[in-house]
Amino acid sequence: MGDRKRMNVEGDRLSSLPDDLIHKILSFVTIKRAVETSVLSPRWRYIWTSMPYLNFSTKDFYTLRKFSTFVEHVLSGRNNQIKVSSVDLTFIGRVRRKFVTRIMKYAFSHNVQQLNITCLSATMLDTTCFHFQSLKHFTLTGSSHKLTIRSPTAWKMKALATLNLYCVTLHDANTDKCAGFFSTYANLKDLTIKNCRMVGGLDGFNICHAGLTSLTLEDGPEDVNVNVNVDTPQLKNLNIKQWRRIHLISMLEITR
Numbered sequence: 147m148g149d150r151k152r153m154n155v156e157g158d159r160l161s162s163l164p165d166d167l168i169h170k171i172l173s174f175v176t177i178k179r180a181v182e183t184s185v186l187s188p189r190w191r192y193i194w195t196s197m198p199y200l201n202f203s204t205k206d207f208y209t210l211r212k213f214s215t216f217v218e219h220v221l222s223g224r225n226n227q228i229k230v231s232s233v234d235l236t237f238i239g240r241v242r243r244k245f246v247t248r249i250m251k252y253a254f255s256h257n258v259q260q261l262n263i264t265c266l267s268a269t270m271l272d273t274t275c276f277h278f279q280s281l282k283h284f285t286l287t288g289s290s291h292k293l294t295i296r297s298p299t300a301w302k303m304k305a306l307a308t309l310n311l312y313c314v315t316l317h318d319a320n321t322d323k324c325a326g327f328f329s330t331y332a333n334l335k336d337l338t339i340k341n342c343r344m345v346g347g348l349d350g351f352n353i354c355h356a357g358l359t360s361l362t363l364e365d366g367p368e369d370v371n372v373n374v375n376v377d378t379p380q381l382k383n384l385n386i387k388q389w390r391r392i393h394l395i396s397m398l399e400i401t402r
Contacts, residue, residue, distance in 0.1 A: 161187065161189045169193075176201045176206055178203075180194045196225045197224075198229060198230055198232070199231060199233075200232070200233045202233075202234065202235050202236070203234075204236065204237055204238050214245055217249065221249070229257045230253055231260065232260035232262075233249070233253045233258050235262070235264065237263075237264065253278070258278060259280055259281060260282065260284075261281055261283070263285070265286070277302040277303075278302070280305060282305050282306060282307045283306075284310070285311075288313045288315075289313060290313070291313060291315045291343040292315075294314070294317055304333065306334055308335065309338070310338040310340075311340070311342055312341060312342070314342055314343075315343040315344075316339075316351065318344070318345065327351070327354075328354070328355050329354050329355055334355060335357065335360065336358075336360040337353070337360070337362070339363050340364040346372050346373070349373065350373030351373070351374050352377065354375070354377040355378050358378040358380060359380055360381070360383040361376065361378060362385040363386050363389045365389070366389035374389070
């Protein structure tokens with residue numbers, strides 16, 4: 147009997163927390179788990195509808211059809227007056243590109259600031275539709291370099307400050323060294339490229355950015371011999387691990 151009372155007290159304490167703190171706690175689980183809390187009590191019934199953190203993963207569902215139905219339920223039932231601060235998308239399997247674009251557009255229309263995408267199939271993601279004026283932090287993770295991003299990209303991310311690219315192919319079609327792959331992101335400060343395949347022109351792959359302050363290059367593919375030209379006059383932090391053929395052109399202050 148004492149244990150039951152103790153559990154009830156603890157449950158009441160959690161329910162008495164303000165919404166923003168409950169949202170923060172639920173941000174550590176997927177949105178599916180957050181929605182499941184709606185059955186706990188009337189206090190929890192609509193908590194998920196005002197969540198500023200959306201974490202969708204196909205791993206939570208046995209079939210992609212159930213996943214698609216659930217996502218539609220969340221997007222249609224969510225309080226549209228609440229901005230979306232972060233979105234995590236994890237896709238495994240043949241999810242339709244149109245469906246993924248629907249989530250992306252929703253995030254865009256709600257001023258998302260942080261976006262993390264894990265995409266194990268190149269066919270499901272249309273990388274030409276990234277038009278996030280509010281986005282500040284972006285992480286894109288592929289699989290076996292199947293996902294290719296070509297430069298110059300059509301991405302419109304003026305506020306982007308942090309960019310992390312993992313296991314994707316970067317294809318630089320620019321012939322002008324001063325117009326490198328990342329030069330269009332005026333506010334970019336922190337760039338991480340890990341286990342990515344880089345395809346460049348005759349002079350190699352260009353990382354040219356006037357305001358970049360931190361650069362990390364890790365696990366460059368051994369089967370590709372492409373010069374990586376780094377021209378970043380404001381760079382203060384440079385981390386290179388297991389990466390060959392680096393040509394450092396211009397940097398201000400380096401801390402390894």
